[in-house]
Amino acid sequence: MTEHAPTADTVLPADDALNQLSARFGDALQRDTRPGYEGLIVDPDHLVAVATALRDDLGYDYLASATAVDYLGKGDHFEMVYHLCQTSGGPPLVLKAQTPRETATLPSLVGVWPGAEFQEREAWDLMGIRFEGHPDLRRILMWEGFAGHPLRKDWKEAYYEQDQKPFDSRWPGGHVRRAEELVPYGRNVRYPDGFSPEDYEEIAETPQARGLSSLGPGVEVEELATDRLVVNLGPQHPSTHGVFRMSIMLSGEEIVSLKPIMGYLHRNHEKIGERNTFIQNMPFTDRLDYICSLSNNLGYALAVEKLMALGARYQPPTYRAEVIRVLMAELTRIVNHIWAIGFLLNDLGAYFTPMMYVINERELILDFFEAVTGSRMMCNYMRFGGVAADLPERMRSEAQLLNDRVRDVNTMEYLRDLITERLPRAIDQIDTYLTTSEVVTNRCIGVGVLTREDAIATSAAGPVLRASGVPYDVRRADPYSIYPELEFDVACRTHGDVYDRYLIRLDELHQSLRILNQILPRLVDTEGEPIFAGRGGMYSPRVPAGEAYGRVENPKGELGFYVVSDGGQNPWRYHVRAPSFINLTPLERMCVGHKVADVVAILGSIDIVLGETDR
Amino acid sequence: MYGTGLWRGLRVTLKHFIDTYLEDIRYGFRRHVPVEAFPERQGLEARGTFTVQYPEEKLATPERFRFIPFLVVENYDHPERPGHDWCTSCGICAKVCPPQCIWIVRSDDPETGRPIPEPAEFYIDIDICMNCGFCAEFCPFDAIKMDHDYELASYDRTTAHIFDKQRLSKEFRYWQSIAPTRAAEEAAARGGWEHKDVLKQKQREAKDKGAAAE
Ligand code: SF4
Ligand code: SF4
Numbered sequence: 001m002t003e004h005a006p007t008a009d010t011v012l013p014a015d016d017a018l019n020q021l022s023a024r025f026g027d028a029l030q031r032d033t034r035p036g037y038e039g040l041i042v043d044p045d046h047l048v049a050v051a052t053a054l055r056d057d058l059g060y061d062y063l064a065s066a067t068a069v070d071y072l073g074k075g076d077h078f079e080m081v082y083h084l085c086q087t088s089g090g091p092p093l094v095l096k097a098q099t100p101r102e103t104a105t106l107p108s109l110v111g112v113w114p115g116a117e118f119q120e121r122e123a124w125d126l127m128g129i130r131f132e133g134h135p136d137l138r139r140i141l142m143w144e145g146f147a148g149h150p151l152r153k154d155w156k157e158a159y160y161e162q163d164q165k166p167f168d169s170r171w172p173g174g175h176v177r178r179a180e181e182l183v184p185y186g187r188n189v190r191y192p193d194g195f196s197p198e199d200y201e202e203i204a205e206t207p208q209a210r211g212l213s214s215l216g217p218g219v220e221v222e223e224l225a226t227d228r229l230v231v232n233l234g235p236q237h238p239s240t241h242g243v244f245r246m247s248i249m250l251s252g253e254e255i256v257s258l259k260p261i262m263g264y265l266h267r268n269h270e271k272i273g274e275r276n277t278f279i280q281n282m283p284f285t286d287r288l289d290y291i292c293s294l295s296n297n298l299g300y301a302l303a304v305e306k307l308m309a310l311g312a313r314y315q316p317p318t319y320r321a322e323v324i325r326v327l328m329a330e331l332t333r334i335v336n337h338i339w340a341i342g343f344l345l346n347d348l349g350a351y352f353t354p355m356m357y358v359i360n361e362r363e364l365i366l367d368f369f370e371a372v373t374g375s376r377m378m379c380n381y382m383r384f385g386g387v388a389a390d391l392p393e394r395m396r397s398e399a400q401l402l403n404d405r406v407r408d409v410n411t412m413e414y415l416r417d418l419i420t421e422r423l424p425r426a427i428d429q430i431d432t433y434l435t436t437s438e439v440v441t442n443r444c445i446g447v448g449v450l451t452r453e454d455a456i457a458t459s460a461a462g463p464v465l466r467a468s469g470v471p472y473d474v475r476r477a478d479p480y481s482i483y484p485e486l487e488f489d490v491a492c493r494t495h496g497d498v499y500d501r502y503l504i505r506l507d508e509l510h511q512s513l514r515i516l517n518q519i520l521p522r523l524v525d526t527e528g529e530p531i532f533a534g535r536g537g538m539y540s541p542r543v544p545a546g547e548a549y550g551r552v553e554n555p556k557g558e559l560g561f562y563v564v565s566d567g568g569q570n571p572w573r574y575h576v577r578a579p580s581f582i583n584l585t586p587l588e589r590m591c592v593g594h595k596v597a598d599v600v601a602i603l604g605s606i607d608i609v610l611g612e613t614d615r
Numbered sequence: 616m617y618g619t620g621l622w623r624g625l626r627v628t629l630k631h632f633i634d635t636y637l638e639d640i641r642y643g644f645r646r647h648v649p650v651e652a653f654p655e656r657q658g659l660e661a662r663g664t665f666t667v668q669y670p671e672e673k674l675a676t677p678e679r680f681r682f683i684p685f686l687v688v689e690n691y692d693h694p695e696r697p698g699h700d701w702c703t704s705c706g707i708c709a710k711v712c713p714p715q716c717i718w719i720v721r722s723d724d725p726e727t728g729r730p731i732p733e734p735a736e737f738y739i740d741i742d743i744c745m746n747c748g749f750c751a752e753f754c755p756f757d758a759i760k761m762d763h764d765y766e767l768a769s770y771d772r773t774t775a776h777i778f779d780k781q782r783l784s785k786e787f788r789y790w791q792s793i794a795p796t797r798a799a800e801e802a803a804a805r806g807g808w809e810h811k812d813v814l815k816q817k818q819r820e821a822k823d824k825g826a827a828a829e
Contacts, residue, residue, distance in 0.1 A: 370676075380749075396677065
């Protein structure tokens with residue numbers, strides 16, 4: 001458990017780092033002085049050296065997020081932005097490196113933080129920045145037959161209408177027109193020069209790229225007296241939790257290498273986000289990790305609120321709004337964790353019985369979400385500076401049809417019974433049901449071990465990180481909302497195997513209940529207080545120019561929103577640090593040496609949602 | 616001993632199994648029939664099976680439930696303005712809609728050429744609508760509301776899924792019937808059950824009358 005003590009010293013991580021490193025790097029390391037920006041800008045030639053020094057000497061051992069921004073027309077350079085953290089806690093240090101748009105090349109940091117691997121591939125895929133020294137720089141979300149780099153500001157999609165919403169054609173002279181009528185299906189595909197889809201052979205399937213990595217190229221297959229076999233798992237496979245694919249190389253029954261292949265659900269969420277106005281992104285964040293829409297909302301609201309706080313006339317959320325936000329976030333955690341446990345059991349072959357028991361409990365929470373937010377899953381509930389609406393007095397429905405079944409209960413009573421009776425009972429039941437079951441222990445203990453060092457290095461987050469013995473939780477490490485005043489422990493387990501990742505979810509369920517029990521009296525105390533400090537509920541908030549990184553401890557791990565504003569109505573850059581995506585970085589390390597059936601369990605224990613992985 | 620954990624677990628399964636029948640016995644094997652049994656079956660005390668037998672029975676949706684929006688029009692038996700649009704075609708919903716699926720044509724007065732506060736046409740592409748509820752949340756005239764009718768399947772999306780003004784319009788009393796609490800709250804905020812403009816007009820007239828009387 002990490003104790004949180006509100007710190008009085010206000011030394012910014014960037015100042016501290018600059019003080020310590022300026023003697024060594026001189027002018028190569030500078031403060032970012034643009035108004036609204038923070039952190040350090042490093043000369044690309046010294047990037048690797050500075051990163052190594054930050055990791056080894058200053059303790060920034062954890063790369064939270066790495067992403068690129070295209071400053072077209074604002075200096076015409078690409079900027080790579082790294083958010084670095086110490087696993088001992090504290091706010092992130094922002095490190096930046098710039099490269100002109102023409103060359104678009106930067107040194108890779110995979111050697112310093114292996115967790116940069118997928119994130120740099122993503123930056124190459126979407127932004128077209130080449131990383132020198134990256135071991136496997138291929139596209140990751142798009143396929144090789146995709147023309148261009150879609151997050152560049154000068155890239156236009158097939159149904160392009162206008163750079164920014166709202167589109168002029170909608171009002172006042174709007175005449176409805178379906179997008180397909182403009183660009184008929186089949187004529188909206190472009191290939192890169194010299195690419196022919198007929199001759200295409202997927203790189204991932206060729207032996208060179210099929211990563212003979214683990215055994216190295218020198219091993220003769222004959223000597224092992226087994227054949228190597230490439231097995232393709234997914235994308236249409238029930239145990240891949242969506243359209244996710246793994247290309248697995250087997251030697252006998254043992255896994256030699258594993259490459260995750262994703263992007264089947266890619267919709268260029270970030271480009272959509274840059275076209276949207278700030279508020280319009282809120283319902284889109286629901287669709288990232290659709291199990292946890294409410295905590296996604298919270299992360300995005302925090303990021304934009306940080307930006308708004310740079311300007312005048314910003315009023316932070318009221319206490320009641322914060323209480324409701326934490327209530328929703330913790331209920332979401334319960335929903336997610338019981339769901340994850342249920343599905344883990346599915347992956348272990350228990351078929352649907354455990355799943356049904358947890359879905360049962362989840363339904364009861366979703367009933368509450370539906371009555372409060374209007375939707376069971378796509379909640380769209382947080383607003384900048386508050387929440388959309390206060391809790392209703394009663395959870396009631398009106399019958400419209402003869403066979404409509406109605407309910408009418410007092411919201412607070414429902415919530416109290418749910419939190420103090422129903423859920424604790426249900427969680428204890430899961431515990432009795434599964435924890436000691438030999439079916440579970442035999443399949444899970446010692447399988448898919450991720451060591452403490454690997455977990456930190458590969459930027460694993462959330463339960464995956466904490467099950468490997470790192471008590472890192474954003475709620476404590478970099479607190480937000482009213483978490484500092486709430487009592488709870490950061491769950492931590494030490495073996496890093498599938499079983500510990502199961503146990504840690506149980507631990508966190510108990511901690512969430514502990515938090516919710518402290519939330520209940522606060523809800524009663526603040527009854528009737530406003531949910532917005534000011535007028536609230538504006539559809540076009542003024543967001544000053546600058547950058548902000550809003551991070552929350554989502555059930556699946558750290559969810560971060562990196563938002564850059566140029567002072568207009570739309571974000572200039574909107575990036576999602578998706579835990580489901582980055583938690584796949586250590587997947588290969590966990591799986592090598594195990595059997596195919598274990599891969600399914602290991603993937604289940606990471607708990608991914610493809611809406612967020614592929615974005 | 617090896618296997619005890621498994622048995623402990625199976626006891627839970629057995630309990631669920633038995634619970635189902637205990638509940639059935641309690642309701643004389645008619646648990647899915649009487650309406651009174653429903654809140655219990657779907658409530659916090661529920662044990663055993665939990666199922667709602669859709670479509671024989673349906674869960675009524677809570678007041679705040681959001682589905683494809685509809686346009687509020689004045690009740691058809693309203694004495695002064697039957698069937699009158701509440702929408703003033705101010706365009707806020709079209710601007711705030713995240714997937715941009717609202718198209719509005721503003722109407723102009725044929726004589727003066729000035730815009731009049733009623734839309735000439737109003738379309739929503741329900742394939743694109745993401746049911747976010749922003750249009751209803753930010754409409755200053757309470758003229759667009761989220762519906763509760765979620766059974767909209769049709770055979771042809773290319774023609775049937777663009778709703779025009781006629782298809783979108785529903786009487787004000789429909790809104791009162793699906794969301795009585797909210798409708799009352801909104802009316803209180805407006806200062807009466809009528810449309811905002813009507814209320815303003817009335818206020819102005821009352822003031823004029825008061826001024827004339829003095
Ligand atoms: S916001 Fe309301 S009044 Fe304005 S155009 Fe939309 S529906 Fe009509
Ligand atoms: S509910 Fe949302 S997506 Fe649908 S029309 Fe209204 S604003 Fe647009």
